[in-house]
Amino acid sequence: MPTTVREFRSGTETPLTMLTAYDAPTAAACEAAGVDAILVGDSMGNATLGYDSTLPVTVDEVASRTGAVARATDEPLVIADMPFLSFGVDEAESLKNAGRMLKEEGAHAVKIESGSHTVELTERLADVGIPVMAHLGLTPQKVNQLGYSRQGTSQEAANEIARLAREHEDAGAFALVLEHVPANLAAGITDDLSIPTIGIGAGSDCDGQVLVANDVLGLGDHQPPFAAAFGDVRGEMERAVSGYVEAVEDGEFPAEEHSHVESDLDDLY
Ligand code: KIV
Ligand code: NA
Structure with a gap:
């Protein structure tokens, strides 16, 4: 499994797997299941912070959760997602915010929602050692x-995305997420680029796939049509909490063995 963007770049024999995580236990589950990369996505805004978009998510929020994910894992590439307005406004500020994810939180790379305004920034970040x-x-x-x-449904819009993809590769990006674009556009870009493409709602011809963990786990409220649930964690959480509530209300918890704990807890930590 990759621990450097270099290994990630060359790991395209079977499709690369990326999943979001915003906390230590989810990150540990991702590692145990063998995901190649963990994205500490600003989708945490919708997925865990109760916002209805990603716009309110702060650098502090992504940083804190990036630290949790990095501390909980060894193998997967940890990628911190740069929140709205944390980049692309002022270069020094962008470098500081992105650098913090590596220097203080243990990320290996950052992800940036790209456009014509991020080509130079991508080059600058890559130059100083922050993979994008x-x-x-x-x-x-x-x-x-x-x-x-x-996006990319007209020929003109598709050409623009393909052009920006090439410009970001040339600027030094190590990989490219393609979100909710026609499969044939994603396939064409994947052919054109030498860096891996990671698709979400972009068909099966990308070099890898990414989804939001809540969707995969069956923990989400509104799942986009291109996502899939591979579990029912929400149901499992409700069953566990109900079990606890009933056990306390029925006087079954705490039982004898929980009530007279004489050992120290040192071995747990
Ligand atoms: O924030 C996020 O989870 C993302 C992925 C969906 C690519 O940006
Ligand atoms: Na994001």
Whole structure:
């Protein structure tokens, strides 16, 4: 499994797997299951912080959760997602915010929602040693301009995405997320680039796939049509909590063995 972007780049024999995680236990489960990369996505805004978009997510929030994911894992590449307005406004600020994810939190790379305004920044970050995963197609930080609609559906729009993909590769991006674009566009870009493409709602011809963990786990409220649940963690959580509530209410918990604990807890930590 990859621990450097170099290994990640060359690991395209079987499709690369990336999943989001925003906490230590989810990250540990990702590692145990063998995911190649963990994205500490700003999708945490919707998925765990109770917002209805990613726009309010702060650098502190992504940093804190990036640290948790990095501390919980050894093998997967840990990628911190740069939140809305944390990059692309002022270069020094962008470098500081992205650098913090590596220097203080243990990320290996950052992801940036890309556009014509991020080509130079991608080059600058790569130059100083901050690997950049680019992101084109539907970029949810532009929800106020794009909504959540599929991108690259006209020839002109498709050409623009393909052109930006090439520009970001040339600027030094090590990988590219393609979100909610036609499968044939993603396939064409994947052919054209030498860096791996990671698709979400972009068909099966990308070099890898990414989904939001809540969707995969069956923990999400609104799942996009291109996502899939591979479990029912929400149901499992409700069953566990109900079991606890009933056991306390029925006087079954704590039982004898929970009530007279004489050992120290040192071995647990
Ligand atoms: O924040 C996120 O989870 C993402 C992925 C969906 C690519 O940006
Ligand atoms: Na994101």
